[in-house]
Amino acid sequence: MSNNWMEEENTRAVELANTGKTTNSNAPRLVMSKKKATLRRNVKSIYIQESHALALDKLAFSQKLQKGKTAPELIEEAIELLIKKYKAEF
Numbered sequence: 001m002s003n004n005w006m007e008e009e010n011t012r013a014v015e016l017a018n019t020g021k022t023t024n025s026n027a028p029r030l031v032m033s034k035k036k037a038t039l040r041r042n043v044k045s046i047y048i049q050e051s052h053a054l055a056l057d058k059l060a061f062s063q064k065l066q067k068g069k070t071a072p073e074l075i076e077e078a079i080e081l082l083i084k085k086y087k088a089e090f
Helices: 005-019 050-065 071-085
Strands: none
Touching: 050 071
């Protein structure tokens, strides 16, 4: 190896990147997975009866056990039903 081994490694890395080849083609390659885009949510404080809050907590927990909807998704679904019921525009 020469004294300028870092320059040689950089040159080799650039050549491999440009050609798309690897030094070990049998090695596993890291594949980036695309995440599902999450909805942007705003925090809104609401005051509800304790019995309703407990019922929501129980429902959210049962959905969590079933790998179902999350608590924010359940709340959004409830709000959508209210909007449909009262025929409000959003």
